[in-house]
Amino acid sequence: MWDSEVGGIVCGELEPAHVAAFVRRQCAAEVERVLLDVQPLLGGLESRAVARVQAEAVICQDTVRTFTFVVKRLDGPANRELAMYELLASAGARATPQLVGVHSVSPATSYLFLEWIPTSRWPWAEPALVSHVLEQLAEIHAALSAAPLAGPLGAWDYESELLPSARATLDTLELAVETRQLAGLRRHAAPLRRVVEALPGMRRQLMASGPLGPAVLHGDVHSGNVLIREMTGSRSAVLLDWARARLGSPLEDVSSWLESLAYWEPGVRRQRTSLLRHYLRARGLPPAVVREAYVWYWIAAASNALAGALRYHLQRAMRVGDSSPRRQAEAIRAVRDYLRAIELADLLWRHEVVPEVVMIIKGTHTAGSVAPLDDGQAGIVGTEGLPARGADTAERAEDLADHTRMGDDDDPLAAMFGSDRAYGAQDAAAEVTVALAAGPLEAIVDLPQIGVPQDRIALLHLGDRHPFEAPAVNLAQ
Known part of the structure; x- marks a missing residue:
């Protein structure tokens, strides 16, 4: 408890005089004495101190006003929270605590006073x-x-x-x-x-x-x-x-x-x-x-x-x-x-998201994705060579789909885990990821980096379901 007449202990980084000044302004009358009961609150990691305050303002011997509010001390970049509350108020946002006051201590430090909302039992089972x-x-x-x-x-x-x-x-x-x-x-x-x-x-x-x-x-x-x-x-x-x-x-x-x-x-x-x-x-x-x-x-x-x-x-x-x-x-x-x-x-x-590349290499169906890297780069991304682990993508996808902690009621992509699309489970499937290169479409795949002779590639095309649209290309011709 802090008393404006005798002092006392408050909450760490909070200066009681600044809190008491806010209470006095709320009374709009001559205040003889201010009593503060300050309880630190968890959270508010961006602020130096946050607490619930129960205040009593003694206006005269038989008139006492009480207030309960939250106070946060904001320093330096943390003042963005004050700017955000002002923006929310200007937009008429309802799902925020009421901003009841601000006390500016210096250009870099301010005290933010907010509505106190009592906590209740865990409500999120509803x-x-x-x-x-x-x-x-x-x-x-x-x-x-x-x-x-x-x-x-x-x-x-x-x-x-x-x-x-x-x-x-x-x-x-x-x-x-x-x-x-x-x-x-x-x-x-x-x-x-x-x-x-x-x-x-x-x-x-x-x-x-x-x-x-x-x-x-x-x-x-x-x-x-x-x-x-x-x-x-x-x-x-x-x-x-x-x-x-x-x-x-x-x-x-x-x-x-x-x-x-x-x-x-x-x-x-x-x-x-x-x-x-x-x-x-x-x-x-x-x-x-x-x-x-x-x-x-x-x-x-x-x-x-x-x-x-x-x-x-x-x-x-x-x-x-x-x-x-x-x-x-x-x-x-x-x-x-x-x-x-x-x-x-x-x-x-x-x-x-990224464009799909499908290659048929001597009967082995190899599926991969084209992923844009830095400008001008091309080559293997995320793999060390060909072939990769067989049907790796399909196994991980099914693992995710079936995992009890990831399960969903009507996953809109559930069909992808059991379809015959390029990343579904296939015989002798291997995954290759290549990067888009600047320049002509023929330069998309840097074959020496893949380590496969060009005459083994029967077909290369970009899937038309992705943002990077292009006609099919047959490098074997």
């Missing part, structure tokens, strides 16, 4: 509330789809931070699989490596492609950052902690919400496609877009994992003896979920 959060996200994304990001909001270059984070995550996994308890994750290293290599292209297409377009995001949607506000018999979702707000794909918020919740709620995992459809309907989009949105959903989920979450849980899982067996098991479970999402993103990126 499907209607899970869907309601998606509706609130859809409303915010639509309202801020063309919002300019200036000042502190526009100063954060998220993309420049993501790739180093992804590379550090790969390094951490490669260390982790050398330990006895995490050696079973070794098979996930190759998909993760491919996703890290492809990440800049994935990010560019995620922002430019798909049915939604870019919007201002919350950037960190999970159950710890969503509360239910209960007023006069009605309940509505409130999104907290906007410190990581930025421009991006709305599917980054959608996948962050559903995948983090699916860790705790099997029903969300089973119904993720129906929930994705619900979000798309809330955005006013037709049912036909769900297949494309589903592909970008998983690429968005992989991006989220590489922003730091996967690395954090890998590090927790490696701390044998520093945490209880239960906590370590939870960390390993989270790691497996993130790696499954990355594996699926890798599969979909290579077989649904």
